[in-house]
Amino acid sequence: MILRLAIASLRARALTVGLTILSIALSVTLFLGVEKIRIGAQQSFEGTISGTDLIFGARAGSVQLLLHTVFRIGTPTNNVTWESVQDVAARPEVAWVVPISLGDSHFQFRVMGTTAAFFDRFRYRGTQTLRFASGQAFDDLFDAVIGADVAAELGYQEGQPIVLSHGIASFVAHEDWPFRISGILARTGTPLDRTVIVSLEGLEAIHVDWQGGGRRPGSPTPKAALRAMDLTPQSVTAALVGVESRLHIFQLQRWINGYRQEPLMAILPGVALSELWQIVGLAEIALRAVSAMVVITALFGMTASTFASLNERRREMAIWRANGGSPGTILGLLVLEAVLMGVIASLIGIALVHAVLFAIRPLIDSTFGLWLPIGWPGAQELMIVAVVIGTGALASLLPGWRAYRMSLADGMMVRT
Amino acid sequence: MLLGQSGSGKSTLLSLICGIVLPDSGDVAVIGQKISALRPSARDRFRAETIGLVFQQFNLLPYASVADNILLPLRFAPARRARVDDPLREAARLCRALDLPEAALGQSAGRLSVGQQQRVAVARALIGAPPLIVADEPTSALDAETQTAFLDLLFAQVRAVGASLLMVSHDPRLGARFDRVLQISTIVRPLSRPTS
Numbered sequence: 001m002i003l004r005l006a007i008a009s010l011r012a013r014a015l016t017v018g019l020t021i022l023s024i025a026l027s028v029t030l031f032l033g034v035e036k037i038r039i040g041a042q043q044s045f046e047g048t049i050s051g052t053d054l055i056f057g058a059r060a061g062s063v064q065l066l067l068h069t070v071f072r073i074g075t076p077t078n079n080v081t082w083e084s085v086q087d088v089a090a091r092p093e094v095a096w097v098v099p100i101s102l103g104d105s106h107f108q109f110r111v112m113g114t115t116a117a118f119f120d121r122f123r124y125r126g127t128q129t130l131r132f133a134s135g136q137a138f139d140d141l142f143d144a145v146i147g148a149d150v151a152a153e154l155g156y157q158e159g160q161p162i163v164l165s166h167g168i169a170s171f172v173a174h175e176d177w178p179f180r181i182s183g184i185l186a187r188t189g190t191p192l193d194r195t196v197i198v199s200l201e202g203l204e205a206i207h208v209d210w211q212g213g214g215r216r217p218g219s220p221t222p223k224a225a226l227r228a229m230d231l232t233p234q235s236v237t238a239a240l241v242g243v244e245s246r247l248h249i250f251q252l253q254r255w256i257n258g259y260r261q262e263p264l265m266a267i268l269p270g271v272a273l274s275e276l277w278q279i280v281g282l283a284e285i286a287l288r289a290v291s292a293m294v295v296i297t298a299l300f301g302m303t304a305s306t307f308a309s310l311n312e313r314r315r316e317m318a319i320w321r322a323n324g325g326s327p328g329t330i331l332g333l334l335v336l337e338a339v340l341m342g343v344i345a346s347l348i349g350i351a352l353v354h355a356v357l358f359a360i361r362p363l364i365d366s367t368f369g370l371w372l373p374i375g376w377p378g379a380q381e382l383m384i385v386a387v388v389i390g391t392g393a394l395a396s397l398l399p400g401w402r403a404y405r406m407s408l409a410d411g412m413m414v415r416t
Numbered sequence: 417m418l419l420g421q422s423g424s425g426k427s428t429l430l431s432l433i434c435g436i437v438l439p440d441s442g443d444v445a446v447i448g449q450k451i452s453a454l455r456p457s458a459r460d461r462f463r464a465e466t467i468g469l470v471f472q473q474f475n476l477l478p479y480a481s482v483a484d485n486i487l488l489p490l491r492f493a494p495a496r497r498a499r500v501d502d503p504l505r506e507a508a509r510l511c512r513a514l515d516l517p518e519a520a521l522g523q524s525a526g527r528l529s530v531g532q533q534q535r536v537a538v539a540r541a542l543i544g545a546p547p548l549i550v551a552d553e554p555t556s557a558l559d560a561e562t563q564t565a566f567l568d569l570l571f572a573q574v575r576a577v578g579a580s581l582l583m584v585s586h587d588p589r590l591g592a593r594f595d596r597v598l599q600i601s602t603i604v605r606p607l608s609r610p611t612s
Contacts, residue, residue: 001491005480012479012526315474321436322471323540324464324492326457 002329006336009316013309020302021345027298028349028388029356031291032381036357038284039380040372044125045280046273048190049240051123053249056080056088056256056266057238063279065265066272069100069238071191072110076102079235084262088241091255093248096121099236101203104164104174109150111164111196113203113236119145121242124190134158135183141202141227143182147193151184158184164196164206174206176220189365201231241266295388299395302341306334306399310406317407327407331400338396342389350377350385417591418584420600426584429604430552433582434467435459447547464492468541468579470551475537478526482516483507485525486540496544503543510539513576514569531562538570542577549574551583555590567593 010017049055049070057065058078067074082099089097098121101113119130119137135158138145146156156162161178179198187193205226209216243249249268256266317330357374364372377385420426431437432444435451444452447466451459468489476485486507490497500506508518514535520528525536534554541549554570555563571593574581583594591597 001484001487005477005484005488008479008481008484009477316477319475319477320488321460322434322463322469323489324460326460328457329492 002333002336006333006340009333010337010340016305016309017341020298020305021341021348023301024295024298024342024345024388024392025348025352027291027295028346028385029352031288031295031384031388032349032353033356034287034291035381035384036353036372038287042277042281042284043373044189045277046270047125047128048273049122049124049269050126051121051242052240052269053243053246054241054253054256054266055238055269055272056241056264059263059265062265062267062272063276065238065267066269066276068102070269070273072102072112072195076237079237080239080264081235081262082233084259084264085236085239087259087261088239088256091252093243093245093252095242095244097239097241098122099200099233099239101200101233101236103237104166104203104206106150106162106164106196107154109147109194109196111198111203113198113200113233115200118197118240121240122192124188124192128188130188130192131186132183133186135181138182138197138199138202140180140182141199141205141231142177142179142223143199143202144179145183145185145197146181147185147195147197148187149193150196156181156184158182162196164198166207166210172215176209177206177223177226187365200233200236204231204233205229296391298345299388299392302338302392303395303398306338306396307402310399310403313403314406317403321407327404330407331397331404334400334403335393335396338392339389342392346385346388350381417594417597418582418600419586419588419591419597420584420604421586424600425604426600427552429600430550430584434469434550435463461492464489465495466546466548468543468546468549470534470537470541470549470554472553473530473534473557475540476525476528476533478524480525481521482511482523482525482528482536483521485536486510486521486543489540489546490544493544493546496546499544506543507539510542510573511536513573514539515565530557531566534558534566535569538573542573542579545577545579547579549579549581551581553585554583555585555587 055065055069057069058080060077064074065077068077085097085099088094096117098115098118100118102110104111116137116139122130132145133148133151135145144162146162150156158181160181162181163178164174166172166174179196179202185192208226208229208231209218209220241252243252253266253268256264320330320333321327354374357372361372361374418426418429428437432439433446435444435446435454438444438452442452443450446462449462449466451462454462476482477488480488483504487503490500490503497503504521508521511518511521516532516535516539520532520536525533528536534557537554541551551570555566558566567590570581581594583590588597
């Protein structure tokens with residue numbers, strides 16, 4: 001009955017209560033939305049590479065190695081000799097090794113040399129495998145596979161020839177040996193979308209006539225001669241490793257880190273990604289703080305409007321008192337109203353954030369490669385909502401206490 | 417009946433009787449219970465159980481239905497609640513007895529006319545048959561004809577419930593209908609505040 005009366009009381013003040021609820025609902029929407037995007041961004045970030053147990057390369061910082069090999073950001077690390085790769089691949093713990101070689105570019109996009117196994121082994125967002133939007137993996141020496149962004153931004157089609165540039169941001173092109181686009185990858189939301197992938201041998205072939213940073217004088221080696229050559233690379237940038245059993249990851253990591261022939265370092269991509277996110281994710285704290293402030297502001301608004309309504313509700317309090325209600329009843333009524341407002345606002349907020357997410361999700365996915373999960377509100381969202389409602393109830397204690405005092409002082413003798 | 421001009425302390429006396437205001441000194445006893453000795457929560461409970469109150473006007477929660485208004489005191493008075501088998505039916509019965517349209521039960525109390533509101537207040541005071549009905553100038557907001565009809569209904573129902581009625585008024589003409597009429601000026605002496 002008290003609940004029914006509280007609802008009726010709220011409905012009687014529909015306009016102010018409605019506006020208050022709306023402001024809380026919008027603030028909850030903002031907070032939950034920020035949370036959703038934050039979690040989505042983190043998951044997307046940490047899902048950049050998966051299914052790979054270790055990445056090893058020349059000894060450097062783990063974040064540097066990760067940035068370079070996975071995000072293709074930053075300066076290249078030293079190379080790893082082919083022999084080392086072979087040694088690692090020969091370890092009994094190792095299931096597969098996919099070497100990668102970086103260093104060239106195509107316009108603003110990095111070129112990555114690797115083996116065909118890359119397309120089978122690479123995983124992102126947990127268990128997602130690479131799919132081709134058109135075409136297939138490279139099978140000729142001068143085949144190239146391009147990421148979705150490369151195709152979209154440069155307007156490339158399957159079968160089109162492209163010329164790679166030597167180094168990064170350089171004007172020297174490998175124009176003698178154009179590559180043919182054999183396939184275009186479907187969008188992954190990872191840096192692969194902005195990568196041109198060729199075979200290690202193809203990468204080796206276009207560098208046959210190069211020495212150090214410059215082209216060897218004389219005419220270029222003809223294609224036929226290149227195809228006859230042994231194009232096994234001398235060295236690669238890094239390699240992705242899968243183990244037979246996850247139990248052996250650390251054992252293998254120790255072995256690689258202690259490798260005698262050259263200084264190597266192996267990192268666990270998941271761990272390194274989390275480390276990196278802690279740096280990148282600092283902005284998220286600011287974002288959360290701001291949206292939390294918005295929620296607090298909305299709750300303040302509710303408290304203020306409750307305070308404002310107290311005077312016109314003195315008569316009502318007197319009626320409660322006259323019929324046996326204690327001052328505590330009145331305090332309880334005000335808190336109950338605040339909780340009701342909080343619950344309604346939270347429900348609206350949750351509905352709204354899901355509706356908005358549902359509406360803009362395709363846009364976010366295609367623009368940022370960020371796939372935001374929409375599901376039933378999780379434990380964390382319920383926690384947030386509970387905190388909002390609880391804070392609202394706490395805040396209502398202030399006007400509630402005032403009403404308590406007023407009803408003690410007024411008794412039944414309010415003449416309005 | 418308690419007769420007195422406005423400002424003569426009638427309302428304060430009623431507050432004392434209802435246990436909402438405590439005396440600075442001395443005791444207040446209602447139906448043999450020293451209410452000034454009770455703890456605040458027990459006093460609220462005692463008020464809910466023993467006293468049905470009717471104010472001059474604005475008796476009802478305007479946003480609540482008539483039925484909820486009538487049933488309100490039962491929420492705080494288990495003994496009164498226990499005396500009523502089916503609260504809703506009892507509320508409907510009281511409405512009929514007080515000449516209120518039964519359809520009014522589901523309506524918002526704020527929509528009723530002042531006269532109807534006063535009768536709803538009486539129904540609320542009577543439900544669960546508390547031993548004492550306190551009415552603070554219940555007719556002053558009504559016009560003369562409605563007053564008589566209202567008082568007729570009030571008396572009939574108070575008698576039916578078997579309660580005592582304590583009514584405050586400034587209108588001596590109503591005195592004929594009461595067993596006892598007290599002038600407040602004869603029982604209340606204005607007290608100059610102690611200066612020391």
